[in-house]
Amino acid sequence: MVSAVYHDYSSFANTTTFTDVYSNFNQIPELNIFEKLWGSYYYYINHDLFATGLLFFLTHELMYFGRCLPWYIIDRIPYFNRYKIQETKIPSNREQWECLKSVLTSHFLVEAFPIWFFHPVAEFINISFQVPFPSLRTIGFQLAVFFILEDAWHYWFHRGLHYGVFYKYIHKQHHRYAAPFGLAAEYAHPVEVSLLGLGTVGIPLVYGYFTQNLHLFTINTWIILRLFQAVDSHSGYEFPWSLHHFLPFWAGADHHDEHHHYFIGGYSSSFRWWDYFLDTEAGPIAKQKREHRMKLNAEKSKVA
Numbered sequence: 001m002v003s004a005v006y007h008d009y010s011s012f013a014n015t016t017t018f019t020d021v022y023s024n025f026n027q028i029p030e031l032n033i034f035e036k037l038w039g040s041y042y043y044y045i046n047h048d049l050f051a052t053g054l055l056f057f058l059t060h061e062l063m064y065f066g067r068c069l070p071w072y073i074i075d076r077i078p079y080f081n082r083y084k085i086q087e088t089k090i091p092s093n094r095e096q097w098e099c100l101k102s103v104l105t106s107h108f109l110v111e112a113f114p115i116w117f118f119h120p121v122a123e124f125i126n127i128s129f130q131v132p133f134p135s136l137r138t139i140g141f142q143l144a145v146f147f148i149l150e151d152a153w154h155y156w157f158h159r160g161l162h163y164g165v166f167y168k169y170i171h172k173q174h175h176r177y178a179a180p181f182g183l184a185a186e187y188a189h190p191v192e193v194s195l196l197g198l199g200t201v202g203i204p205l206v207y208g209y210f211t212q213n214l215h216l217f218t219i220n221t222w223i224i225l226r227l228f229q230a231v232d233s234h235s236g237y238e239f240p241w242s243l244h245h246f247l248p249f250w251a252g253a254d255h256h257d258e259h260h261h262y263f264i265g266g267y268s269s270s271f272r273w274w275d276y277f278l279d280t281e282a283g284p285i286a287k288q289k290r291e292h293r294m295k296l297n298a299e300k301s302k303v304a
């Protein structure tokens with residue numbers, strides 16, 4: 001069996017080692033370096049289902065923990081304390097260790113299993129993994145769509161998870177840390193991991209099904225960006241150079257830290273618009289404004 005990652009291997013010779021495979025892909029002029037690496041990886045593994053499973057699993061582990069590491073280091077450098085949102089609450093090593101164990105267990109018990117079914121599902125709905133990749137324009141457009149749709153999914157399901165029994169039995173676990181840190185991004189009940197994870201993975205699958213124009217590379221890139229967003233929003237740090245200062249509708253740590261601090265409001269993941277328009281922003285200032293508006297409305301209705 002030869003990988004379906006490329007359509008024509010007629011010119012390929014001597015493909016014993018990964019370097020051999022790469023030098024064959026290197027002869028194809030229309031491929032860029034990422035496409036050559038991607039093609040070589042699939043060809044070398046020689047089992048497309050296994051290659052996708054391994055790629056997605058490793059991407060998740062490396063990108064998640066890789067992104068958490070700088071925050072762990074920053075927590076231990078006193079200089080950065082001035083940028084900490086809840087400055088007295090530096091997570092202890094013990095807290096981080098407990099969190100790490102739980103997140104790793106969840107990765108192996110809850111997430112590893114569906115990841116192995118990703119390739120057959122993707123193949124079934126015609127999501128491509130062949131080289132070359134789609135154009136940058138297509139990839140950029142699809143990433144923006146996924147960010148916008150996932151944010152809406154996250155807002156409504158996360159808001160739902162704050163109701164009574166759902167909170168008590170499911171979402172309370174994620175709120176164990178009132179002052180979050182990077183690693184806590186995926187510290188959650190398995191039901192929550194599945195429900196909110198469905199927004200991250202299910203949305204691209206549905207998009208791919210309806211448009212018949214989606215590539216696994218785009219999904220992989222999307223998952224990396226979404227992981228970075230989740231870890232950063234739990235970092236507990238607000239810098240003068242944080243993204244929301246340049247993109248005012250971007251949520252970031254400033255937005256999500258308040259959610260952990262006050263429990264009420266700030267339910268969306270990437271953007272601020274749902275909370276803004278539905279009047280569910282978190283924090284004392286938002287609460288004050290809300291109460292002021294309610295008072296004005298009550299007075300108005302009294303006059304009427």
Ligand SMILES: [Zn+2]
Nearest residue numbers: 158171175259
């Ligand atoms: Zn919450």
Ligand SMILES: [Zn+2]
Nearest residue numbers: 174180234256
């Ligand atoms: Zn959180």
